[in-house]
Amino acid sequence: MSDIKKLGLSRRTLLASAAVLGGSAFLPLGEVNASTATKTLRIASGEADGVKGTLDPAYGTNDPDAARANLVFEGLVKLDENFGVQPSLATDWKTNEDGSVWTFHLRPNVKFHDGSPFTAADVIFSFRRLFDPKAPSPSAAWLAPINPDAIKASDDLTVEFNLRQPVVEFPELIAYSKIVKAGQTNEQLRTAGIGTGAFKVEHFVPGEEPSTYLRHDQYWQPGKPGVDRVELRTVPEESARIAALVSGQIDIFWDLPLRGLTRLEQDKNIVLQSAHTGFWLGITAWTDTPPFDNLKVRQALKLAVNREQLLKAVLGGRGSLGNDSPVAPWVKFGLQAPQREQDIEQAKKLLAEAGHPNGIDLELYTSASGSGLVELATAYKAQAEPAGIRIKINQAPAEDYWSNIWLKKPFIVTAWSGKSADAALARPFLSDAEWNETHWHNKEFDNYIFEARRTLDETKRGELYRKAQELVRDDGGAIVALFSDAVGATRANVKGWKLHPQKLSQSFVDVTIEG
Amino acid sequence: MRVDPILRLIVTRLSLAFVSLFAVSLIIFSSIAILPGDTAERILGRDATKQSLEALRAELHLSDPAPLRYGRWLAGVVHGDFGRSLVADRPVLPYIGAYLGRTLVLGGLALLVHIPLSIGLGLLAAAKRDGPFDIGMSIAVLIGMSVPEFVTGIFLVLWLANDLHLFPPLALIDQAQSMGSALLMLALPVMTLNFAMTAYVVRQIRSSMIDILRSDYVRMAALRGLPPSRILLAHALPNALGPAINAIALNASWLVGGIVVVEVVFNYPGLGRLLVESIRFRDVPMVQGAALVLSATYISVNLVADLLTLLINPKLRTRTA
Numbered sequence: 066m067s068d069i070k071k072l073g074l075s076r077r078t079l080l081a082s083a084a085v086l087g088g089s090a091f092l093p094l095g096e097v098n099a100s101t102a103t104k105t106l107r108i109a110s111g112e113a114d115g116v117k118g119t120l121d122p123a124y125g126t127n128d129p130d131a132a133r134a135n136l137v138f139e140g141l142v143k144l145d146e147n148f149g150v151q152p153s154l155a156t157d158w159k160t161n162e163d164g165s166v167w168t169f170h171l172r173p174n175v176k177f178h179d180g181s182p183f184t185a186a187d188v189i190f191s192f193r194r195l196f197d198p199k200a201p202s203p204s205a206a207w208l209a210p211i212n213p214d215a216i217k218a219s220d221d222l223t224v225e226f227n228l229r230q231p232v233v234e235f236p237e238l239i240a241y242s243k244i245v246k247a248g249q250t251n252e253q254l255r256t257a258g259i260g261t262g263a264f265k266v267e268h269f270v271p272g273e274e275p276s277t278y279l280r281h282d283q284y285w286q287p288g289k290p291g292v293d294r295v296e297l298r299t300v301p302e303e304s305a306r307i308a309a310l311v312s313g314q315i316d317i318f319w320d321l322p323l324r325g326l327t328r329l330e331q332d333k334n335i336v337l338q339s340a341h342t343g344f345w346l347g348i349t350a351w352t353d354t355p356p357f358d359n360l361k362v363r364q365a366l367k368l369a370v371n372r373e374q375l376l377k378a379v380l381g382g383r384g385s386l387g388n389d390s391p392v393a394p395w396v397k398f399g400l401q402a403p404q405r406e407q408d409i410e411q412a413k414k415l416l417a418e419a420g421h422p423n424g425i426d427l428e429l430y431t432s433a434s435g436s437g438l439v440e441l442a443t444a445y446k447a448q449a450e451p452a453g454i455r456i457k458i459n460q461a462p463a464e465d466y467w468s469n470i471w472l473k474k475p476f477i478v479t480a481w482s483g484k485s486a487d488a489a490l491a492r493p494f495l496s497d498a499e500w501n502e503t504h505w506h507n508k509e510f511d512n513y514i515f516e517a518r519r520t521l522d523e524t525k526r527g528e529l530y531r532k533a534q535e536l537v538r539d540d541g542g543a544i545v546a547l548f549s550d551a552v553g554a555t556r557a558n559v560k561g562w563k564l565h566p567q568k569l570s571q572s573f574v575d576v577t578i579e580g
Numbered sequence: 581m582r583v584d585p586i587l588r589l590i591v592t593r594l595s596l597a598f599v600s601l602f603a604v605s606l607i608i609f610s611s612i613a614i615l616p617g618d619t620a621e622r623i624l625g626r627d628a629t630k631q632s633l634e635a636l637r638a639e640l641h642l643s644d645p646a647p648l649r650y651g652r653w654l655a656g657v658v659h660g661d662f663g664r665s666l667v668a669d670r671p672v673l674p675y676i677g678a679y680l681g682r683t684l685v686l687g688g689l690a691l692l693v694h695i696p697l698s699i700g701l702g703l704l705a706a707a708k709r710d711g712p713f714d715i716g717m718s719i720a721v722l723i724g725m726s727v728p729e730f731v732t733g734i735f736l737v738l739w740l741a742n743d744l745h746l747f748p749p750l751a752l753i754d755q756a757q758s759m760g761s762a763l764l765m766l767a768l769p770v771m772t773l774n775f776a777m778t779a780y781v782v783r784q785i786r787s788s789m790i791d792i793l794r795s796d797y798v799r800m801a802a803l804r805g806l807p808p809s810r811i812l813l814a815h816a817l818p819n820a821l822g823p824a825i826n827a828i829a830l831n832a833s834w835l836v837g838g839i840v841v842v843e844v845v846f847n848y849p850g851l852g853r854l855l856v857e858s859i860r861f862r863d864v865p866m867v868q869g870a871a872l873v874l875s876a877t878y879i880s881v882n883l884v885a886d887l888l889t890l891l892i893n894p895k896l897r898t899r900t901a
Contacts, residue, residue, distance in 0.1 A: 107755075115857040116668035116675060116866070117623060126625050200639065206629040255669075271668050272675055274849060275754060300750070302844050308737045308749035309847075328742075464860070465616050467625075499629060 104578045105294040106559070107275075108132070109309070111320035113301040116272030121254040122243035123195050123202040128320065129299050131569035133269070136278050136295060137178075138243035138260035141169055141188065142236045146340065146566050148397050148485045150236045154183065154244055154261060164231035164521055171222040176283040177246045178265035185218035190247035192216055192226075192239075200251065204242065207488075210235075233521050237485050241569070263290040263574045274298040291561060291577030310335055310554055316578070319553040319564055319571045322436065324381035329554055337554045339383060342566040343393040343483025344549045346379065346441055348429065349493075351475040351504040352542040356427075360540065361419035365412040367405065367544050369449040375546050378444040379437040383552060387545035390534040391481060391489040398486035398527045400534040412452040424453025431458060431478035432466035438478045441546065472502055479543075483567055486530045490514060494537055503542030510536045586890060590883065597879045604875045605654070605868055612864055613646045619666045622861040640666050653865060663865035667858070672869040675854065680836075680873055683850035686751075687835035689766055690773040695828060698778045699817075702785025702824070707812060709790060717782070725779035733772040733845035740768060751848040769846045773839060777831045784827045788820035822889045829885030836881075837874040 112128040119125055122134040141155040155169040175183035195202040196213040215227035232238060246259040253259075256269050263286070264278035275298040280290055300306045300315065303322040309315040311332060321329075321337075329335050350357035350366065357363055372386040385393075390400040416424065431442035439460060446456040461470045470477060479502060481493065491514050492498055496506040510533055517529035537543065553564040561575040620636040621628065637643055656663050662672045701721070705714045724732070741749035747767045756762035792798060793816055801811045840852030851870055858866035 113857065115854075115861070116665055116670070116863075117861065126623065199635070201632055201635055203624055203628060203632050206632065271670065272854075273678065275752075298752070298847075300847050302847065304734050304737070305750055305845060305847050308742055311742045312745070312749050314748055314750050314752060314755065468617050468621050 103294055104292045105296055106292040106317065106573065106576055106578060107296045107298075107315050108317045108319075108573065109298050109300045109306070109315045111300060111303070111306060111318065113299045114271075118269075118271040118276075119255050120258050120266065120269055120276075121251065122245065122258075123204070123254070124200075126203065128568055129297065132297055132571060133276060134243055135262070135569075135571060136264040136297070136573060137258060137262045137266060138245060139262050140240055140243050141171075142240050144237065144240045144485075144567070144570060147395060148237070148343075148483075150240065154188075158236060160233075160235070160521070162521075163519070164233040164235065165228050167226045167228070167235045168219075169224045169226075171224065172285060173222055175261050175285045177261055178259045178281055179246070180283065181246065183244070183246075183261050184221045185224045186221075187244055187247045188224045189216045189218060191244045192242065194245075195242065208238065208242070210238070231519055233518055233526065234485065234487055237487070261285070264295055267294070286574065290574050292573075295573060310556065313556060316559050317553070317555045317562060317573075317576070319551070320568060321552040321554055323383040323550065323552055326552065334557045335554050336557050336559075337552065338562075338564040339550045339552045340564045340566040341385060341393065341395055342549060342551045343396050343489065344480065344551075345387055345391060345393070345483075345545050345547065346435075346437055346478070346480045346549060347387060347546045348441070348445060348544040349477060349479050349502045350542040353504040353506070354475045356419070356421065356425055357475065357542055359419045361415040362421070362425070363540075363542055365415040365419070365452065366449070366454065368408045368412040368415070369452045369454055370405075370445060370544055370546055371407040371448045372404075372546055374448065375441065375444050379440045380547060380549055383550040385548045385550075387547050389538040389541070389543065389545045391493065391537065391543070391545055392486045392530070392534055393483065393548045396483070396486060396489075398530040400531055400538070402535075402538075405538075407448070409452045412449075412454070416453055421453070424455055426455045426457065427476055428457045428459055429476050429478065430461055430470050430474045432461045432463045432470065434463040434466040435480045437547075437549070438480060442478050445546075472500065477502075486534075487514070487518065490530065490533055490537065493543070494541060505537075505541050507536060507540065586887065589886065589890070593879070593883045593886075597876070600879065601872055601875055604871060605657075606650070608868055608871050609646070609650045609653070609864060612859070612862055612867060615862065617862060618642050619862045619864075623667060642666075649864070653868065662869045665858075665863055665866045667861045667863045667866070672865050675866065676851070676869045676873055679849060679851045679854040679870075682753075682848065683836055683839075683852070685753075686766060686769060686773075686848060686850060687832070687839075689763075690770045690777070690835055691828075691832060693770055693774050694777050694781070694831065697774060698781035698828075699785055699821075699824065701778065702782040702820075703789060703812060703817065705782065705786045706789030706793065707808075709786075714786075718786075721779035721782050724775035727775070728841070729772055729776050729839070730841045730845050732775045733768070733842055736768050736771055737845070749846070751846040753848075769842050769848060772842050772845070773835065777834070781824055781827045781831070784824045785820055788823055789816060792816045792819050818892055822893055825885050825888050825892075829881050832881045833878040836877045 110129040110132055114127045114129040119130055120133045120137060122138050125131055125134055139153050141153060142150050143153045145151050154172055154175065156172050158167060158169045160167045171185060177183060192211060193213045195205050195208060210228045210230050210232045212227060212229050217225045219225060244261065245254060249258060257266050263281055263284050265281050267277040267279045269276035275296040278295040280293045284290065300309060306318050306321060307329060310318060310329060326337065329337055350363065352358060352363065367389055376382060376384055376386060386404055388400065388402060388405055392399045394401055429442055431438050433439055442458050446458055449456055471479065493500050493502055494505060494510060495501065495514060496511050513529045513533035517526045520526040520529060551564060551566050551568065555562055558579040560577050560579060562573065565571050619640060620633050620642055624632055624636060641649065653663055664670060665672050665675065668675065701717055705717055708714050737749040740746045748765050751765045751769055753762050753765055756765055798811060798816055801815050837852055837855065840856050843850045843853045855867065855870045858870060
């Protein structure tokens with residue numbers, strides 16, 4: 066309780082108001098950060114978390130939560146830019162013949178923030194708490210193959226997961242699960258959790274900004290981290306993010322708008338970065354509902370899209386063309402195939418063959434709940450018109466789009482964050498998927514996925530995912546129109562930071578500040 | 581029996597205030613209950629599974645009937661317990677205190693500029709009636725009022741912060757290392773707020789002053805040979821202040837709860853932002869707490885305004901007696 070008061074109306078702010086009366090001296094700008102030898106890195110997320118923010122990696126739901134967790138905790142493994150698995154707290158791992166038992170060797174000589182050593186007991190604790198029946202972590206849903214009671218430590222630095230069913234990509238599955246020091250309560254982990262990450266919590270009160278972090282002196286990577294202190298805050302307003310960078314109030318943003326960046330491009334004090342992501346925007350239709358139950362109608366809808374034009378109109382050119390597969394071509398197992406082009410004549414012909422010689426009238430739902438969703442609908446409406454596809458746009462309230470429109474209306478604009486090939490295919494397209502937004506039930510597709518999940522050989526697995534993607538592309542109800550780029554920026558004196566294509570996976574371990 | 585009119589006013593207003601606060605809380609509670617979606621959905625977001633939603637609903641008692649939840653909240657408030665935020669899982673009161681504190685700092689600064697500025701401009705406009713200053717200023721304040729605050733705010737940021745480097749664009753007062761830099765950080769939001777607030781008060785002062793300057797007693801004072809500045813300030817102004825005080829009170833209430841747009845543009849976490857965020861999350865205890873504070877402020881600001889009007893106008897004071 067008192068920690069909020071401390072931060073809220075401090076003596077400093079009170080004095081500030083008193084100083085107006087006194088007519089205080091006019092002090093120069095740029096004094097922040099200059100006076101001490103402590104190197105503070107000021108980073109900001111574009112998503113506001115308000116009072117619901119948490120440090121506990123088991124319950125984080127938003128971008129600032131992920132940033133906090135990435136500063137303070139680490140996983141056994143981590144994902145690189147192409148969703149490839151890289152070692153982190155585990156140095157290497159192996160599995161049995163069918164992928165049902167996974168053994169991880171843990172990195173020796175890793176210390177928690179309180180100086181205690183990292184061991185297998187911490188791994189077991191961290192995974193078991195995700196399945197607490199009273200307060201399950203949202204991640205328990207996709208970690209369901211883990212049997213929490215069958216995680217065993219053969220010695221201090223070896224952990225064995227005995228899964229309920231084989232999972233050949235198990236390391237990918239647990240890449241977001243962070244390891245916390247065993248024995249901490251939920252309330253401790255909410256605001257002051259102890260991990261092995263490069264930074265330890267200095268101060269964090271949910272709903273109060275900024276949260277601050279100090280260098281972990283016993284961090285296992287020698288010479289890291291490169292800064293002494295990190296300040297994390299949120300700047301939800303897009304124009305404010307740009308202004309804060311230009312004026313030097315913030316050092317790093319990883320979530321900049323895709324348009325209106327000219328000012329940053331021209332500023333020599335700022336370095337822009339962009340990265341391909343697997344985040345896709347598109348339009349989905351229920352394949353069991355007329356007129357979309359007719360394959361020819363779905364094909365016509367896909368052929369009516371002018372993707373090049375959409376890229377400019379929706380993403381300001383910062384992205385790449387989708388090819389109706391939810392796996393981006395640069396993601397591991399992504400489909401490599403010729404780009405699908407707009408073909409109005411063919412679309413018309415298909416519509417006529419499907420029994421709509423005079424075209425069809427459709428109602429498309431969209432909302433401002435995500436960047437570009439409304440622009441996508443507007444641009445597609447214009448593109449599809451010449452093919453006889455007459456679209457009426459219904460712009461729903463942004464607030465409730467994902468709870469009231471998504472999965473509840475037959476023809477909608479949608480967006481999915483980037484995922485590994487399996488997750489990108491399985492979560493929206495498996496017949497019994499909870500988020501089957503196209504009502505697509507294709508046994509052949511399901512079998513490809515299930516078989517891929519049993520196939521340890523990577524080449525064979527890639528072949529199965531390729532066939533699954535071709536099916537989605539040719540038969541499914543989704544127009545995967547665009548993949549968005551991520552855009553971030555640093556002040557020019559900030560070195561060593563690389564924008565991760567996944568918003569939730571930013572790392573600040575290697576960052577240094579010059580000057 | 582003769583009751584002091586000022587005391588009577590205070591007592592009536594305060595007892596009415598309790599009734600209105602109760603009504604406000606009931607209205608807010610029912611409106612949130614009507615809104616689609618619930619806190620569990622908001623917290624867990626789009627990726628939530630049915631299972632985790634149910635677990636969270638049970639934990640937050642969201643499945644209890646609405647009257648029961650309201651009754652529980654009201655019983656707590658009567659005992660001075662404003663409850664715990666559903667989203668933060670922490671007591672509501674410290675949050676409201678912290679956010680209100682920041683709002684009062686920004687609002688207080690804005691008022692400190694607003695009151696002398698708008699009264700001064702109004703006086704000048706009336707004194708130089710229909711001259712170029714009067715016309716120019718009327719146009720200027722009207723533009724300031726009609727342009728939405730976020731446009732003014734962003735324009736000021738681009739111009740004064742990014743181009744001229746006079747002020748920092750965001751009001752990150754925790755970064756300030758001295759009173760001076762804190763003030764600099766609040767300068768742009770204070771300017772933006774004053775753009776939005778000035779017109780009404782200026783026009784109020786200007787029109788009452790023009791009427792008053794035509795009145796017999798002012799002409800009398802002029803004939804007695806008093807200097808014009810004295811007539812303006814000591815004789816005419818006090819009578820023009822009455823309506824202006826009410827306009828200023830209106831602005832003051834707006835500063836407490838209505839400036840969420842300005843708070844967003846300058847990244848300043850004030851009460852308005854807390855309220856909007858909490859409504860988004862259907863965080864009933866937090867919304868209730870913030871709304872009660874807002875209503876209480878509104879009521880007290882208006883009470884103060886009425887008292888001030890009475891105090892500076894003896895005519896009104898005796899008539900109510």
